[in-house]
Amino acid sequence: MRFSNLITNTLRTEPSEAESPSHKFLLKAGMITQIASGVYAYMPLAWRSLRKIEAIIRDEMDSIGSQEIRLPVLQPIEYWEESGRRDSFGDNLFTLLDRRKRSLVMAPTHEEIISYIAKTYIRSYRDLPQILYQIQTKFRDEPRPRAGLIRVREFDMKDAYSLDVDEAGLDVSYKSMEAAYRNIYRRCGLPAIMIEADSGAIGGKDSNEFILPASSGEDTVIICSQCEYSANLEKAVAVKSDLTTEEHLTVEEINTPNVTSINALAKFFETIEARTLKTVFYMDGDQLLMLTIRGDLDVNETKLKNYTKGHQLILASKNDILRWGLAPGFASPVGITGVRSIGDDSVLLGSNFIAGANKPGKHLKNVNYERDFAFDEIGDFAQVKPGQKCHKCGGVLEAIKGIEVGHIFKLGTVFSDVLEVLYANREGEQSPIFMGCYGIGIGRLLAAAIEQNHDERGIVFPVPIAPYQVNLIGLNLQDPSVLKEAEAFYDALWNEGIECLYDDREEVSTGVKFNDADLIGIPVRVVISKRSLSHGLVEIKHRSNKDAEMVSLDSALSRVKNMILELLDLYQA
Numbered sequence: 001m002r003f004s005n006l007i008t009n010t011l012r013t014e015p016s017e018a019e020s021p022s023h024k025f026l027l028k029a030g031m032i033t034q035i036a037s038g039v040y041a042y043m044p045l046a047w048r049s050l051r052k053i054e055a056i057i058r059d060e061m062d063s064i065g066s067q068e069i070r071l072p073v074l075q076p077i078e079y080w081e082e083s084g085r086r087d088s089f090g091d092n093l094f095t096l097l098d099r100r101k102r103s104l105v106m107a108p109t110h111e112e113i114i115s116y117i118a119k120t121y122i123r124s125y126r127d128l129p130q131i132l133y134q135i136q137t138k139f140r141d142e143p144r145p146r147a148g149l150i151r152v153r154e155f156d157m158k159d160a161y162s163l164d165v166d167e168a169g170l171d172v173s174y175k176s177m178e179a180a181y182r183n184i185y186r187r188c189g190l191p192a193i194m195i196e197a198d199s200g201a202i203g204g205k206d207s208n209e210f211i212l213p214a215s216s217g218e219d220t221v222i223i224c225s226q227c228e229y230s231a232n233l234e235k236a237v238a239v240k241s242d243l244t245t246e247e248h249l250t251v252e253e254i255n256t257p258n259v260t261s262i263n264a265l266a267k268f269f270e271t272i273e274a275r276t277l278k279t280v281f282y283m284d285g286d287q288l289l290m291l292t293i294r295g296d297l298d299v300n301e302t303k304l305k306n307y308t309k310g311h312q313l314i315l316a317s318k319n320d321i322l323r324w325g326l327a328p329g330f331a332s333p334v335g336i337t338g339v340r341s342i343g344d345d346s347v348l349l350g351s352n353f354i355a356g357a358n359k360p361g362k363h364l365k366n367v368n369y370e371r372d373f374a375f376d377e378i379g380d381f382a383q384v385k386p387g388q389k390c391h392k393c394g395g396v397l398e399a400i401k402g403i404e405v406g407h408i409f410k411l412g413t414v415f416s417d418v419l420e421v422l423y424a425n426r427e428g429e430q431s432p433i434f435m436g437c438y439g440i441g442i443g444r445l446l447a448a449a450i451e452q453n454h455d456e457r458g459i460v461f462p463v464p465i466a467p468y469q470v471n472l473i474g475l476n477l478q479d480p481s482v483l484k485e486a487e488a489f490y491d492a493l494w495n496e497g498i499e500c501l502y503d504d505r506e507e508v509s510t511g512v513k514f515n516d517a518d519l520i521g522i523p524v525r526v527v528i529s530k531r532s533l534s535h536g537l538v539e540i541k542h543r544s545n546k547d548a549e550m551v552s553l554d555s556a557l558s559r560v561k562n563m564i565l566e567l568l569d570l571y572q573a
Helices: 021-028 044-063 077-083 085-092 111-121 167-187 262-268 301-308 318-323 345-349 414-419 442-452 480-495 510-520 553-569
Strands: 032-036 039-042 074-076 094-097 103-106 130-139 154-164 193-196 206-213 219-224 230-232 252-255 277-284 287-294 340-344 353-356 362-367 377-379 397-412 422-424 430-432 434-441 470-474 500-503 524-528 537-542 549-552
Touching: 021 032, 021 442, 039 044, 044 130, 044 154, 044 167, 044 442, 074 077, 077 085, 077 103, 077 111, 077 414, 111 154, 111 414, 111 434, 130 167, 154 167, 154 442, 167 193, 167 206, 167 397, 167 434, 193 219, 206 219, 206 442, 277 318, 277 353, 287 345, 301 340, 301 377, 340 345, 345 377, 397 414, 397 442, 414 434, 434 442, 470 480, 470 510, 480 500, 480 524, 480 553, 500 510, 524 553, 537 553, 549 553
Parallel strands: 193 230, 287 340, 340 377, 470 500, 470 524
Antiparallel strands: 032 039, 074 103, 094 103, 130 154, 154 434, 193 206, 206 397, 219 230, 219 397, 252 362, 277 287, 353 362, 397 434, 422 430, 524 537, 537 549
16 A cells, blocks of 8 residues: 555644543544544554454454354344343433334344344254354444543444353353453454453353453453452452451440531541441332441442342432431431341441431441341442452452453353243253353454554554554655665565555655654554665664664565564464
8 A cells, every 4th residue: 555545644733532542543643533422434544453353353253163144233122122131221222213113223232133043043952052253333322432442332343142052061162262362362462361240231140351451441450469360340359357346335326417428427436437337328210229338338339230130220319318208418227117228248247337327417326237227138239449358369459440352241041031042952842042142342452452552652553453564665755766666665565465555655754754654553664765775775673663773675575574474473372
């Protein structure tokens, strides 16, 4: 490709809307153009990289026996209502009406349709196992699209689905897909780590995310400093300190005017926050729900929503709480009836707590579980904090930021049970198919690669996913001898199967050409100029290196080939 023919527009100034390095450099290099919030056009350089990512993914999917299919974007909403996910996806689901006023979904994922396909094509155990995959455009009505391709409303995704006779078979498919994902990230130059994750609206029992550590990431990951435990903040668990060392003292009611926060409460009583109880109210539809947790901890609403199945669980307003006859800011489970009361298990690890007296301006001192109050249900609803101990080894937990670059799920029979996706087993009986689903966002993978591989000047592409392998820059092209050698070298590269972007622009300064080369980030730069040719040399440089090497014109092609092979070897097993 000649730069003079390339449709792009590199920017000299920083894009004001850029929220992350990848967002900035993709815009600045003219690789993407925003059409609407969370909706982008991919220009030729970005599209070449995306196609290379897709090729790597297809290669790894095919290597484990997956079969590529194509499923419809438009789906009748009845499929989603039958599965129950119309409510769990909520406003994130794009819907529309056709001319007959029939409701359709613009698919964010395809578990329902895969279930229909399985019901149509799978008859007996002889038809299993199967893994099907597609690379297709998806739609999610994100409330806050951000960071360029990191969080968008229209995106391309590889989604795969495994179908097995039992849980053991699902485990085999899951492990195969995990290995394929690890190969994909390695081949794309991404040091992704696998962590435990919440299954969210997709559903299922277990899931794992693949996270690329990055300071610009929007996900918080909890990792152990001593063992291999790692989990998304939404899923993470930790050891909670045990403070049950005192005898149960007599309850006292204390006047506490204007003391409505945990911090203020601890200061008022000259104690630690772990000696207080925090009560938080939620509306689950038209029902009030009360959650009580130790004051030193925060509520993990994802854990609570998963436990209660309250997909639209929201914090109760002050008026909601008053309507139920309770005292906002001074509430506790002591003496409360008629409200669903859930307790975090941290409350069992303490005694003589300070809690609301359910009267404005008053708190109770020396409140104890069982003696003074009880819960309808108890579980772990706390958000892990850095510094807590690992529940597996006792090591100290730390928090890092990262970008989710893949998510795999063990769905089990969640969809099969609801949608009656059955097969005839060896005994001739009808059994539910065990399903798994596995997703990778293609555009997000490109953005993550740039987040991981850039410097102050621009992108530093890993060679397997770079739009081109070589950036050939011709200087002094008005000189016929220079033009002749540059053109010949360009042809020689392509004849050797080396992908080359040739900067043949004549009315552009040397500085602009070099700046554009650094910005676009093609791995190998070759410069042919009048000065270098006067010595029979060309300049060759890797994008990440500061200094270039001067190589004879006769050996330059061989040197470039070897550099590319060396770079490709970095991403092999």
